């Protein structure tokens with residue numbers, strides 16, 4: 001089973017997680033820029049964060065033969081803090097980087113006017129840079145938030161196949177299917193989807209444009225959820241090819257639209273084995 | 282530049298045209314480099330030169346050399362590119378310091394970049410930082426610390442520039458102490474420690 005986790009916040013995970021992910025079949029990840037639990041108060045700390053997504057994390061991942069790409073954006077929650085608005089001015093510089101395969105996570109948290117403005121501005125940036133967009137849907141008022149996100153995407157003029165709407169569930173899947181956008185499902189203990197419900201959705205709606213991620217982060221989450229969905233699919237009667245489509249070919253198809261995805265059959269980076277990452281600094 | 286021809290031969294017509302245009306734009310307006318520097322790999326390809334270094338890295342160094350800046354101003358521009366660069370861009374800046382010093386009077390204005398890279402935990406950056414520019418410009422203390430860090434993180438000291446000239450008694454003492462600490466912990470001593478002791482010995486006596 002080869003696995004591409006299209007949404008995981010490795011910044012918040014340990015190096016042991018990379019090792020376990022590698023053992024479970026994960027060969028590539030995309031780390032979307034998001035919030036870190038503790039709010040940030042200046043564009044400079046975002047610049048350091050973006051640098052880490054383009055420097056330290058790909059390096060750490062490479063020790064375990066995992067390709068690491070990222071998406072860059074001002075997330076909806078912090079878009080509400082006027083001290084962070086300057087992050088939008090940093091974007092042109094970071095969206096030009098080779099390792100950036102989409103603009104994201106953009107979208108809504110509480111559906112405020114500030115979020116609205118940042119969302120629309122960043123969809124424009126996606127068009128300007130020829131990048132796909134990764135859209136986060138809110139945890140609260142999800143159905144209304146997802147519908148409004150789809151409206152904003154439509155107004156932006158971005159082609160729907162360049163947009164992935166994430167954190168979907170049984171109540172939001174159909175409207176996104178109709179929109180032509182890609183569908184992202186986060187299999188995340190307690191608050192989002194679980195393996196069993198995920199398999200049921202795949203049985204009902206098929207595997208076309210369906211993307212599964214762990215969304216693992218600093219919360220109580222599990223970076224191996226993608227692999228567990230693969231196992232649950234096989235147990236439910238899906239074939240190896242269906243699993244490969246959902247866990248590899250679909251996310252690759254979405255992010256490859258950036259023209260920047262670089263995947264090689266990864267082996268742990270022997271040249272650097274035994275270095276500071278594995279040993280700690 | 283002696284490497285000009287090697288790079289030109291490695292590029293296709295589109296890559297050569299992009300680079301020529303990008304150099305002209307950097308020469309006309311140093312701010313233009315901020316968007317051109319990250320784009321170089323997509324424009325010039327993912328290939329490598331006969332030297333083993335990426336084509337895009339050589340192209341980025343050409344952009345640095347095209348800037349109409351010298352000395353302190355050049356150092357600030359290079360630091361800005363390094364500071365906002367991904368790893369490949371940072372490596373290009375680090376490997377560009379020596380040519381900038383030789384051809385654009387960089388002087389000591391590139392040292393903040395070297396010091397930053399030596400503080401990281403990324404062996405690629407540490408290795409590139411310990412290049413000929415560091416060998417020429419770092420003071421003795423900083424140079425010794427750089428060599429010791431290479432030993433510590435596993436960057437082979439054969440890739441550290443200037444060691445035969447700069448290994449001294451103090452560096453030998455530091456390397457010997459490091460070896461003692463490894464042995465006390467029951468760990469093996471990296472062969473690079475022996476190499477440093479030998480080079481220091483050849484130089485001192």
Ligand SMILES: [Zn+2]
Nearest residue numbers: 032034105215
């Ligand atoms: Zn997320």
